[in-house]
Amino acid sequence: MSAPLLEARQLRVDIGGKTVVDCLNLSLQPGERLAILGRNGAGKSTLLSTLAGLRPPQAGAVLLDGEDCALLPPRQAALRRAWLGQFQNDPFGSTVLETALTGRHPHLGRWDWESKHDAELARSALKALGLAGMEARQVHTLSGGERQRLAIATLLTQAATLYLLDEPLSHLDLNHQMAVLELFAGTARDCGAAVVMVLHDPALAHRFCDRALLVYGDGRCEQGAVNDILTAATLSELYGHGLRQIEDRGHRCFIPE
Amino acid sequence: MPTRRRAFLILTALSLLALVSFALALSAGSLKVPLLDIVAALFGRGDGAADMVVQLRLPRALAGFACGGLLALAGALMQVLLRNPLADPYVLGISGGAGVGAMFGILIGLPLLAVDGLAFAGALGAMFLVFGLAHGDGSWTQTRLLLTGVIVAAGCGALIALMLSIADEGKLHGMLFWLMGDLGQTFTWWPAALALVVALACAMPFARELNLLSRGLMQAQALGVAVGRLRYTVYLLASVATAASVTTAGSIGFVGLVVPHLVRLATGNDQRLLLPATVLAGGSLLVLADTAARTVIAPLQLPVGVLTALIGVPVFLFLLSRQPK
Numbered sequence: 001m002s003a004p005l006l007e008a009r010q011l012r013v014d015i016g017g018k019t020v021v022d023c024l025n026l027s028l029q030p031g032e033r034l035a036i037l038g039r040n041g042a043g044k045s046t047l048l049s050t051l052a053g054l055r056p057p058q059a060g061a062v063l064l065d066g067e068d069c070a071l072l073p074p075r076q077a078a079l080r081r082a083w084l085g086q087f088q089n090d091p092f093g094s095t096v097l098e099t100a101l102t103g104r105h106p107h108l109g110r111w112d113w114e115s116k117h118d119a120e121l122a123r124s125a126l127k128a129l130g131l132a133g134m135e136a137r138q139v140h141t142l143s144g145g146e147r148q149r150l151a152i153a154t155l156l157t158q159a160a161t162l163y164l165l166d167e168p169l170s171h172l173d174l175n176h177q178m179a180v181l182e183l184f185a186g187t188a189r190d191c192g193a194a195v196v197m198v199l200h201d202p203a204l205a206h207r208f209c210d211r212a213l214l215v216y217g218d219g220r221c222e223q224g225a226v227n228d229i230l231t232a233a234t235l236s237e238l239y240g241h242g243l244r245q246i247e248d249r250g251h252r253c254f255i256p257e
Numbered sequence: 258m259p260t261r262r263r264a265f266l267i268l269t270a271l272s273l274l275a276l277v278s279f280a281l282a283l284s285a286g287s288l289k290v291p292l293l294d295i296v297a298a299l300f301g302r303g304d305g306a307a308d309m310v311v312q313l314r315l316p317r318a319l320a321g322f323a324c325g326g327l328l329a330l331a332g333a334l335m336q337v338l339l340r341n342p343l344a345d346p347y348v349l350g351i352s353g354g355a356g357v358g359a360m361f362g363i364l365i366g367l368p369l370l371a372v373d374g375l376a377f378a379g380a381l382g383a384m385f386l387v388f389g390l391a392h393g394d395g396s397w398t399q400t401r402l403l404l405t406g407v408i409v410a411a412g413c414g415a416l417i418a419l420m421l422s423i424a425d426e427g428k429l430h431g432m433l434f435w436l437m438g439d440l441g442q443t444f445t446w447w448p449a450a451l452a453l454v455v456a457l458a459c460a461m462p463f464a465r466e467l468n469l470l471s472r473g474l475m476q477a478q479a480l481g482v483a484v485g486r487l488r489y490t491v492y493l494l495a496s497v498a499t500a501a502s503v504t505t506a507g508s509i510g511f512v513g514l515v516v517p518h519l520v521r522l523a524t525g526n527d528q529r530l531l532l533p534a535t536v537l538a539g540g541s542l543l544v545l546a547d548t549a550a551r552t553v554i555a556p557l558q559l560p561v562g563v564l565t566a567l568i569g570v571p572v573f574l575f576l577l578s579r580q581p582k
Contacts, residue, residue, distance in 0.1 A: 078481030090472045092526040106481035
């Protein structure tokens with residue numbers, strides 16, 4: 001069996017001197033989807049950027065394709081994993097197509113310009129996110145949801161095998177939430193990509209992920225198959241608010257008490 | 258969609274503009290020289306008068322072009338580094354440091370070369386001071402860098418004001434011209450030209466990475482940019498470019514802030530095109546402004562810094578109002 005796309009060994013993550021994740025062992029194979037759930041400020045985003053190799057862990061190691069992230073040149077890392085952050089802004093403005101094309105950066109040599117092939121990839125990614133026909137628009141004229149979809153299209157243009165998504169559904173309407181989740185489910189199924197996403201809706205996590213990682217914010221983490229771990233009992237403890245579980249045609253739904 | 262072809266066309270047009278600015282700079286003045294005579298003199302076959310004009314005006318035009326190019330390049334780099342459209346080459350106190358050095362040199366009556374040397378030393382001093390203070394706890398964030406630079410610049414401004422207020426009448430004129438930017442006191446042109454070539458050659462390989470840097474540090478890092486190393490390089494390049502220009506021609510304002518925006522409005526924010534285009538546009542603007550500075554109310558000469566603003570402001574406002582988006 002080949003090396004997992006993402007592996008964390010004895011990972012410790014601190015924020016401002018406080019340990020939020022400790023002794024985390026994690027391994028993600030091609031086609032697997034993992035949801036990260038937790039309260040605000042529990043360290044989900046920090047954990048995700050650590051898994052992306054964007055900040056060094058306090059202890060332990062992150063491996064991409066079996067290679068230590070800390071030793072991997074940034075460009076090599078960018079060819080293996082794509083990271084979606086929570087905030088995007090460009091003080092100087094650019095067009096939608098130019099923004100989507102930035103995803104091609106790790107694939108281009110130092111003196112290369114984007115080719116027709118790169119532009120096709122960017123256009124098809126925009127189309128997949130329902131942004132066809134907006135290529136020439138300035139980014140600052142887009143709505144929040146459209147910007148989020150543009151960021152996801154840029155991610156697809158990067159064509160990595162591992163996707164790390166920090167709240168991919170923020171600003172999206174119901175229709176686009178489902179479209180984006182189904183898009184990544186399809187990418188995992190058909191292209192063998194692995195997906196890690198920070199989500200706030202346990203029902204969607206249950207429906208669109210294989211496994212879930214619960215981050216308590218005090219160093220404790222729990223992970224397991226969604227059917228076992230996403231229950232009213234564990235989630236009530238995680239969020240500190242009582243939840244009731246309802247099942248409907250194989251989908252789970254959680255209602256706050 | 259950015260393409261090489263479009264970049265090539267725009268750069269060719271700007272090169273023509275640069276040539277026109279040189280032709281004007283060499284022919285205009287108290288002694289008008291026809292273009293043909295100038296071309297002949299450039300190839301060493303001119304008569305005495307044309308020869309002399311070329312020997313006097315060419316170095317000044319070259320120095321002007323180099324300084325304009327350096328300031329515009331430094332401005333474009335600072336705007337990306339600080340991700341702030343209001344950034345210019347002077348925002349981090351480099352011109353302030355150079356100003357303190359130069360004012361001190363003039364105040365104690367040093368010769369021109371020594372004043373230039375002190376200005377350069379002051380610029381480098383300010384650069385290291387800001388770098389060291391902003392680096393402090395290792396965070397080196399944009400806000401911290403900007404704040405440190407602004408405070409150091411304010412401190413330098415106070416020192417300059419102090420020296421201006423205790424200087425005697427005879428030296429005051431020279432000091433004020435230095436502060437406003439003046440090519441009339443330029444010692445030699447080639448250090449600035451060399452700095453321009455080196456700075457542009459060092460910046461161009463990172464042009465596409467700079468595009469990503471302007472979108473955010475984490476974003477750039479996630480797309481494979483070695484952000485830390487790139488930011489140090491950009492800071493160093495922009496600082497040295499500013500120091501070279503300020504040493505050569507004093508603190509000429511406006512070019513470094515507005516030329517990058519001007520080019521951005523006209524061609525978009527792709528640094529692969531923007532960096533060489535700002536160099537050509539900034540150089541041309543400064544050569545034109547300097548030609549105007551020494552001809553509009555000849556034989557009186559104006560400081561070129563005044564003219565760059567007078568030419569640049571209407572052009573910039575026109576482009577801004579034309580922008581449909």
